[in-house]
Amino acid sequence: MTRSDGRREVEREGAGPNRRPPNILLIVSDDHGYADRSHLGLDPDVRTPSLDRLAAEGVACDEAYVTAPVCSPSRAGLIAGAYQQRWGAHWFDDSSMAGPEHPSLAERLRDVGYRTGYYGKVHYGAEREGDRGAPPQHGFDDSFYGLAGQSMGRLNYLHHSDAAVADYGDAAKAMAVQPMSAGGEPVEVERFLTDEIADRAAAFIAQDDDRPFFAMVAFNAVHNFCWQLPDEELEARGLPRFEDWYPGASEYLDWYDGAISPNLPNGRAYYLAQLELMDRRIGRLLDLLDERGEGDDTIVVYTTDNGGSHCNYGVNAPLRGSKYTLYEGGVRVPFLVRWPAALPGGVVRDGLVSSMDIAATALAAADGDLDGLDGRDLLAFLRGDHGAVRDELHWDCGWQWSVRRDRWKLSWVEPSSPHAEEIRRVEHTEPGDGFRLADLAADPAEQHDVHDDRPEVVAELLAARAAWRAEMDRSSARRG
Numbered sequence: 001m002t003r004s005d006g007r008r009e010v011e012r013e014g015a016g017p018n019r020r021p022p023n024i025l026l027i028v029s030d031d032h033g034y035a036d037r038s039h040l041g042l043d044p045d046v047r048t049p050s051l052d053r054l055a056a057e058g059v060a061c062d063e064a065y066v067t068a069p070v071c072s073p074s075r076a077g078l079i080a081g082a083y084q085q086r087w088g089a090h091w092f093d094d095s096s097m098a099g100p101e102h103p104s105l106a107e108r109l110r111d112v113g114y115r116t117g118y119y120g121k122v123h124y125g126a127e128r129e130g131d132r133g134a135p136p137q138h139g140f141d142d143s144f145y146g147l148a149g150q151s152m153g154r155l156n157y158l159h160h161s162d163a164a165v166a167d168y169g170d171a172a173k174a175m176a177v178q179p180m181s182a183g184g185e186p187v188e189v190e191r192f193l194t195d196e197i198a199d200r201a202a203a204f205i206a207q208d209d210d211r212p213f214f215a216m217v218a219f220n221a222v223h224n225f226c227w228q229l230p231d232e233e234l235e236a237r238g239l240p241r242f243e244d245w246y247p248g249a250s251e252y253l254d255w256y257d258g259a260i261s262p263n264l265p266n267g268r269a270y271y272l273a274q275l276e277l278m279d280r281r282i283g284r285l286l287d288l289l290d291e292r293g294e295g296d297d298t299i300v301v302y303t304t305d306n307g308g309s310h311c312n313y314g315v316n317a318p319l320r321g322s323k324y325t326l327y328e329g330g331v332r333v334p335f336l337v338r339w340p341a342a343l344p345g346g347v348v349r350d351g352l353v354s355s356m357d358i359a360a361t362a363l364a365a366a367d368g369d370l371d372g373l374d375g376r377d378l379l380a381f382l383r384g385d386h387g388a389v390r391d392e393l394h395w396d397c398g399w400q401w402s403v404r405r406d407r408w409k410l411s412w413v414e415p416s417s418p419h420a421e422e423i424r425r426v427e428h429t430e431p432g433d434g435f436r437l438a439d440l441a442a443d444p445a446e447q448h449d450v451h452d453d454r455p456e457v458v459a460e461l462l463a464a465r466a467a468w469r470a471e472m473d474r475s476s477a478r479r480g
Contacts, residue, residue, distance in 0.1 A: 021366040022339065023298035024109070024214045025205075025289070026358060027282060028078070030071065030121060030223035031323055033308025034316040034332055036275060042317060045268075047276045050283035051336065054302055057345045058338030059382045064303065064353040065393055069323055069330035071153060071305045073397075074355065075218075076124045078305075079104045079138070081359025081375040083394070086475040090398040091419065092153075095125040097133040102372065105359040106139030109214045112368045116140045117204040120197045120218030121155050123148035129184060136184045144182045144200040146220075151176035155220040157228035157274070161188035170247045175225075192230045194221050194274070198281035202288050214362070217285070221278035224312040225259060226270040229277075237273055239266055253426065260311035261428060271313040295340065299365060301358055302336040310429045320446040324423045325431040326395055326402040326411050327446055339365075343382050351381060351389040352404065394468045400431060403465045407441035410451075410461040437461075 035042045039052040067077035067084060072095035077084040080098040087102065089095040098104070106116045118135035127133035127149040135143040146155040154176035156164075164177035172178065179186040189196050201217045227242035234241060242264070245255045261267055282302070289295040307330040308314020309323040321327020335353055337343065342365075356375035363370050364377035380388035395402045399419045402411040413420060413432045420431045437451040437458055451458060 020297075021112070021114070021212045022341070023205075023212050023289075023294055024114075024362050024366070025285065025298055025300045026105075026214070026216045026362075027285075027300070027302045028075070028120075028216070028218045029278060029302075029304045030218075030220050031306065031309045031312055031314055032222055032275070032304035032334060033314030034319055034329065034334060036272075036308065036315055037334060043315065045272055047272070048279045050279045050286060051302060051334070053283065053286065054300060054336040054338050055346070057340060058300070058336055059343055059345075060348045061335040061337070061353040061382075062348050062350050064333055064335030064355070065331050066303075066306050066333055066355045068395065068397060069306050069325055070397075071123050072125050072149070074305045078355040078358060079106070079124075079216075081105060081356050081363075081373040083356070083374050083472060085396050085472040086374075088476050089125070090396055092125075094398070097124040097127070097131075097138060099132065104138040105362060106135075106214060106216070108139075108359070108363055108368050109366060110139050110141070112366050113211055114214045114366065115142075115207075115209055115211045116214045116216075117142040117201065118216045118218070119144050119201040119204070120216075121146060121148050121220045121223075122218070123153055125149055129181060134181070134184065140216075142183065142204050144180060144187070144197070145218075146176070146178070146180045148176070148220075151178060154223060154225070155193060157193050157220065157225075158230070159190060160193070161190055163188075164190070168244070168246065171245050174252060175244045192277075194219060194278050194281055198285060202285060205285070205288060205294075206292065212366070219278050219281075222271055222274045222312065222314065224309070226267075226274045226312060227259075227264075229270065229273055233273060233277065237269065239269055239273070242266075242270075256426070261313050264313075268313040297341045298339070299362065300336075300338040301362075302334065303355060303358070304333050307331060307333060309427070311427045318445050321431075322429045324427055324429055326397070326400050326413075327432070328440070328444065331395060331402075337361075337378070337382055342379070344384070347384075349381060349384075349386075351386055352391065352393055353378060353381075353389065354393060392464060394465065396469070396472070401465065403461050403468070404440070405461060405464055407439055408454075408457050408461060409438045409440055409446075410458060410465070411436050411438075 038046045038048045066074040068074040073084045073089045080102045087098045118140040122145045124133040127147050156176045159177045160180045165172040306323050308316045316329035319329040321329035357378050360373050360375035361378040392405045399417040400413040436449040438446040
């Protein structure tokens, strides 16, 4: 069947017999602000033509969420297609990759004949080479990556070499300049990392191989420290060079406070430059698919790992809050899906979507195994069946939790939590305190707490939270 725009359309629930399954390109950025997409028209300085292209040629999900407001547990839930609390992952201090009892998306796709490649940032928790969190250990045949768990969650944008480690000395970990890895072996990269990640992914896509591919491209953009731009980009944009931290110049936290919002001059300009350069490389990957005649039957998904970071000048408007918080700005994210052969283009869907759903949707399209997933197959929803999505989602960081059911969202933050105090002091963001209830249909910006006005809703959501928490505890106990 052909559509009015000339592109072919295939009605399918999965791969089906005698049909080559679709390729899958999953792009995950880092700390991308919800509002920072030029097609939304909220900031004329934002330039994301490739993301705009994905929105115009695919489906944008307006109520899409990650499973945590920070990267490690969020990424763990995404790759496993399940709530990471099932294996005891909640926050930075206890996050980990799921064990073999929760196969990764790569492992499941490899089982049905896909070749698999991982390119970019890895950060599921405290990880070392050879641990399950390293891509070669959870299903990726080809890989180029940095283990950010060894460097305070970061990858340097410009330097990854033994020489850089020697140069930075005691600051090497904080400034994340260790060599990268390719297939588990160290590799030095003295080049803008966004370009290197994209080029490695492009080489994998272009391999002469008849099997469908799954490529996961995990940019470190637009995570701090965004002033780490190539000299030619600084010059072209009229931006000054900002020095990284070296021991002896100042205490690290004093230096850090001057390197993040609101104290970094040109901070928003650095952030937007990194976003634009990442978007440019995404566009090159899309062009490559089209040049190879594979664009129509490749599922392309774009999302980010958590809400935009106030400390890094990301903007989540009109949502309240940021990374680290369970306000909408911490967990609601851009979510774009393009598959021209099977999905419409230029539409926006309302309904609760989770990053856990990426695994289930990809596997449904590939006729893979969905057993053990918390995620849902989104294909019917993306085509327009609004009855095909869930009405409830949960978050739990240990010291803060939240549950959303339909229009209502109940949240709790432990009063005087040390985690909350650290976030206020170091990251300049406010997570809240105690209970709050928001009516997201009437108040999407969460400006009004109606906890005292709707005790029946609070009771209903507390019961839902208790039931979900009991299921997570049972799962974790079985694992233990």
